[in-house]
Amino acid sequence: MNIILIGYRGTGKSSVGRVLAKKLGRALVETDGRIVEKAGMFIPEIVDKHGWEYFRDLESQVVEELKDKNNLIVDTGGGIILREVNISHLKKNGNIFWLKASVPVIVDRIKDSTNRPSLTSRSFIEEVEDVLAERLPKYKSAAQFIIETRDKGVEEVSEEILKIIENDEYQRENAK
Numbered sequence: 679m680n681i682i683l684i685g686y687r688g689t690g691k692s693s694v695g696r697v698l699a700k701k702l703g704r705a706l707v708e709t710d711g712r713i714v715e716k717a718g719m720f721i722p723e724i725v726d727k728h729g730w731e732y733f734r735d736l737e738s739q740v741v742e743e744l745k746d747k748n749n750l751i752v753d754t755g756g757g758i759i760l761r762e763v764n765i766s767h768l769k770k771n772g773n774i775f776w777l778k779a780s781v782p783v784i785v786d787r788i789k790d791s792t793n794r795p796s797l798t799s800r801s802f803i804e805e806v807e808d809v810l811a812e813r814l815p816k817y818k819s820a821a822q823f824i825i826e827t828r829d830k831g832v833e834e835v836s837e838e839i840l841k842i843i844e845n846d847e848y849q850r851e852n853a854k
Contacts, residue, residue, distance in 0.1 A: 680750045680772030681843065684820060686810050687756045688787035689777040690827045690835055695753035697836040708753045712740040734761065741767045759816040769822075775839055776821035779828050781807050 681698060683691040692708065699706035710721060713736045717724045724733050738761055744752060745767035752772065758764050768774060779787070785806055818824075823842055827835050 685777035688784040
């Protein structure tokens with residue numbers, strides 16, 4: 679089974695993914711990294727030249743490629759949940775962990791980031807509030823496990839996920 683990390687930017691997916699991959703000796707797949715490789719350009723360039731729909735199409739292609747792979751840690755982009763087919767493919771061979779944080783925490787963590795173009799024409803804080811509000815039901819629907827990252831370090835979040843996957847009930851359920 680794969681461990682799939684979903685959530686808004688700044689919730690810790692990349693950092694937690696790296697720690698889990700190291701601790702479990704698994705390969706880490708960063709969907710945004712795969713998209714950049716496929717397109718031969720960075721995400722802001724992709725969106726600027728081709729638009730968000732094209733980016734989402736590339737994202738769905740990457741997920742399609744992963745659906746039959748096993749024993750991966752998958753760090754997804756924040757919008758992976760926007761297409762139900764992505765979640766269906768990811769659940770086929772993985773368990774989805776939603777890394778969750780509040781708007782103030784997210785804003786504080788990503789305020790200096792320049793690797794994503796704006797999704798709206800609103801102020802930075804308003805954009806995070808709006809986009810997160812729109813996506814919350816989709817994250818909740820997709821998630822099999824929810825991990826609050828607000829007051830936790832990367833190691834603590836990683837350990838919480840490891841405890842879940844090592845739980846006997848988890849093991850029995852996934853042996854079926």
